[in-house]
Amino acid sequence: MKMNIIDRTVSYFSPLAGVNRVRARLALDGVRSYDGAKHGRNTAGWDARQTGANTEIGRDLATLRARSRDLIRNNPFAEKAQRVWVNNTVGPDGIMPRVVDDAYDDLMNWSDECDPERVSDLAGLETLISSAIFESGSALVRQIAVHPREGLHIPLQLQVIEPDYLDHGKNDDIKNGRIVNGVEYDLSGRRVAYWLFQDHPGERVNFGRYGVQSIRVPADQFMHIYERTRPGQVHGVPALASSLTRWRDTDNYETAVDQRKAIEACMAAFVTGGDSDDVAAVAKAMGTEANEEVILQKLLGSDLVGLLEPGAIFGLPGNLKVESFTPPASEDSGYLKHKYRGLAAGGNITEMQLTGDMSQANYSSMRxxxxxxxxxxxxxxxxxxxxxxxxxxxxxxxxxxxxxxxxxxxxxxxxxxxxxxxxxxxxxxxxxxxxxxxxxxxxxxxxxxxxxxxxxxxxxxxxxxxxxxxxxxxxxxxxxxxxxxxxxxxxxxxxxxxxxxxx
Structure with a gap:
């Protein structure tokens, strides 16, 4: 067992006491039933903290959202995972109450008018909600009362906004309750208000007009939609949170593979032989007065590559020779397939849905x-x-x-x-x-x-x-x-x- 700094200090002043400490720890590990709770070489460096959900989320939420959005913007598979999730949770027609007679017509008419920007219908707003939950962990929906003179079938509209508006850094004990990560609760544990910024914190152009102070808004004006996985959890986390490092590692690996392929493609031949007279002849052929080092760099670089093309026949002065080179082929599909399985699991979808690869699928496996x-x-x-x-x-x-x-x-x-x-x-x-x-x-x-x-x-x-x-x-x-x-x-x-x- 590895001794910690306290064990080493005690052993320095009292070797017997140090031995007893190590013996006691070994005995304790021996009676533990869970291997995952033991301390040893296999668990060294495992920093697992016993903290509440809101402590963990409140500290890391901004970073998780930023990295999740960056992946979805720049990684086609992450963007595909989001679209698969939204397509399967909302679909083209959305989730609708099932009513009949005149109520159906009223509901459909309102669905077409519910977006204050007049860009989406109700199904489109549900798409935004599901997309925001996948990407950012939650979504906020503001209920807006509309004056009847505007002529809507039902004077109510819904505005979907990103969860960044919630001041998740605001925590306080107040007279009649408490504020946890920007959500205010009364003494009975009910949500009574949200502390919101007046503009998106990431919109720097507008955000400066209002400063950084959040304001209190009654909870009945908003719907805070997220998936709760721990009791007492106030905010949701992005769907890709558990696999962010895997996504990043896969990106870096694919970049390295692309660079290796490019190098393999460039390494077509080597120049061997020759002496200073040959280099001088090459310099004369190139029409340059550069020194030998520069000439050799040019010879081994773009100038020689430019000569190598399909069917080309060329000569070099002096004793210089060109020997062809065929790099070994590299195969990475098996490794990437394994990585994609993990990425699909992190996005709560199947590998087939993530990659679109059905080469090994049949009816039974797909179903x-x-x-x-x-x-x-x-x-x-x-x-x-x-x-x-x-x-x-x-x-x-x-x-x-x-x-x-x-x-x-x-x-x-x-x-x-x-x-x-x-x-x-x-x-x-x-x-x-x-x-x-x-x-x-x-x-x-x-x-x-x-x-x-x-x-x-x-x-x-x-x-x-x-x-x-x-x-x-x-x-x-x-x-x-x-x-x-x-x-x-x-x-x-x-x-x-x-x-x-x-x-």
């Missing part, structure tokens, strides 16, 4: 990998996006809409179902047949399967009714109509809808 990844996506959708944004947003929209006469048929406190983004099928035929068997066996309902595909059951059913009534009225028979045609294509006289019974 097996995506099942686990989709469980993570769905957990994030339900526990973070739906709970922290979609449902609170719906409550605000419902309450505001009722003030202007919208959602008259919906009772206060109504909790709608959620329409989730659709995961694209790997093999549509197999997946559809599996869904059919589940429904016919009673393991699932058609409503559930429609919801999984992003469809609203009531609206889909009404669309079918409209289609069949129109087809019957015109005397049209479609092969897709199970009332008229069986699964095997045989005519089926099950019956038609009676147009006289239309509402």
């Amino acid at each position: 097996g990998g995506l099942i686990e990844a989709r469980l993570d996506f769905r957990r994030f959708q339900k526990q973070v996006l739906a709970h922290q944004f979609v449902r609170p947003c719906w409550r605000s929209v419902l309450a505001t809409g009722k003030l202007v006469g919208r959602f008259a048929g919906i009772k206060p406190g109504y909790r709608p179902e959620i329409t989730w983004p659709v995961f694209e099928s790997i093999d549509p035929l197999k997946d559809v047949m599996a869904d059919l068997i589940e429904v016919r066996s009673g393991f699932a309902t058609p409503q559930q399967k429609m919801a999984e595909r992003g469809n609203d059951h009531a609206r889909t059913l009404q669309a079918f009714l409209d289609h069949y009534k129109a087809a019957d009225k015109e005397g049209l028979i479609f092969d897709s109509d199970p009332r008229k045609v069986t699964k095997t294509g045989v005519a089926n006289d099950f019956g038609a809808l009676d147009p006289s019974k239309e509402d």
Whole structure:
């Protein structure tokens, strides 16, 4: 066992006491049940501190965000990881409350108007939120009450801002609670306010106008959306936080490989032989008065490389000779593949999704990998996006809409179902047949399967009714109509809808 400075000091003055200290420590390590808790050569240098989540995050959060954003800006695979995450957690249509009748139209109209910048709809704002959580660890959404004279269907808009606005360096004990990393809590542990900068700290042009003082804003004006992984955690961390050094190492490795390849490509030949008379002849041929060292540098540098081209035949004066050189080939794909597996795991996606390499994939391996990844996506959708944004947003929209006469048929406190983004099928035929068997066996309902595909059951059913009534009225028979045609294509006289019974 390695002796620390105290052991060495004690041993210097009292060798017997030093021996007893080492013996006691060895005995203690011997009774410990966890190898990871023992002290020895394998754990030397492992600096593990027993600190709270907010102490760790508050100290390192700015650096983690800056490095995560730099990677996503400059590393194509990191940028791809972010897009894969957003595509699977939000999708093109977003996460929406499932409502019917006039409420659906009101919600869709508001969705188109909810962005104060008029750049995105509700799904676009959800994309910004998911992207910010992946890149920065969290997102802030400001709820803005709009004057009715602006003519919006529902006088409420949402502004998505980056978490940098939160003064995470502000910590204080106050009269009726405390402030932890810019979030104010009351004595019962509820969030009551956020301490925010009036502009983004990174926007230096504007930030100087306001100074560095944050202001107190009531919590009901904002939604702070992030994934909590430790009890009491106030802020989220970027998704790439655990793999930042691996991303950096991979970048450096690829840069070194590129440089090595460039050197290998340049090392086409060596010049051997010759004496001072030969060098003088070369100098004369080059038309230079430089000394021998400069001439040799030029000879071994760009001048000779410029002569080496496919099919070129050239001569050199004197006894100088050119010997070809073929560098050994280097193969790095196996190492990089191993690194990419770790990078994909750090981004909570599969290696196939990160690299797009499907050369060794088949249906079973793709499905097996995506099942686990989709469980993570769905957990994030339900526990973070739906709970922290979609449902609170719906409550605000419902309450505001009722003030202007919208959602008259919906009772206060109504909790709608959620329409989730659709995961694209790997093999549509197999997946559809599996869904059919589940429904016919009673393991699932058609409503559930429609919801999984992003469809609203009531609206889909009404669309079918409209289609069949129109087809019957015109005397049209479609092969897709199970009332008229069986699964095997045989005519089926099950019956038609009676147009006289239309509402």
